[in-house]
Amino acid sequence: MNFTMPLCQTAAGFARHTDPDARKREASRGTDAFANASLSTEALLMLAGLIAAIPLLLFAPGARRxxxxxxxxxxxxxxxxxxxxxxxxxxxxxxxxxxxxxxxxxxxxxxxxxxxxxxxxxxxx
CATH class of the missing domain: 1.10.287 (Helix Hairpins)
Incomplete structure (x- = not known):
């Protein structure tokens, strides 16, 4: 299985959180969707790709059966x-x-x- 795409969102969110200046730059341009979000909302948004991928990953083996x-x-x-x-x-x-x-x-x-x-x-x- 290829887990590249689901992990891409999580990795991008993690990388953004490890760079403290990135948040300030994005917020100053008005492009940061996470600027006013709580930590729990940020975590849910970062995991959205993985959560959406799970049914798709289960669909393929089920369809073959x-x-x-x-x-x-x-x-x-x-x-x-x-x-x-x-x-x-x-x-x-x-x-x-x-x-x-x-x-x-x-x-x-x-x-x-x-x-x-x-x-x-x-x-x-």
Whole structure:
């Protein structure tokens, strides 16, 4: 595994803290995002890259353990949940054209999934 990018943010933050003049230079130019932040906020911001990288590092081995056809179907879950949140919670407009498109996609996915199940059942018999 390559831990270069997640550690890059932490290393940059550490290097900034070890150079006392760097903080003064950045604050005087108005470019220091950490100038008014507490130490706990600074620590959380520095660890944000590492925290975001952990699910991504776990995703790759998990994706290799399932069949590609199932992985493809699972990839429709996140956009569908985002769509439902948009329509149900945020009351975004959802007309007849969008309903037809969304329905056609899910009907096609259902046909594909049922075909895969049927073929697996035939192979077992």
């Amino acid at each position: 399932i069949p590609p056809s199932m992985f493809g179907l699972i990839q429709y879950a996140a956009p569908t949940l985002q769509f439902l949140i948009g329509v149900v919670i945020h009351r975004e407009p959802f007309g007849q054209v969008q309903l037809i498109g969304f329905g056609a996609i899910w009907i096609a996915l259902a046909v594909y999934a049922l075909d895969r199940l049927w073929r697996a059942k035939v192979r077992r018999a």
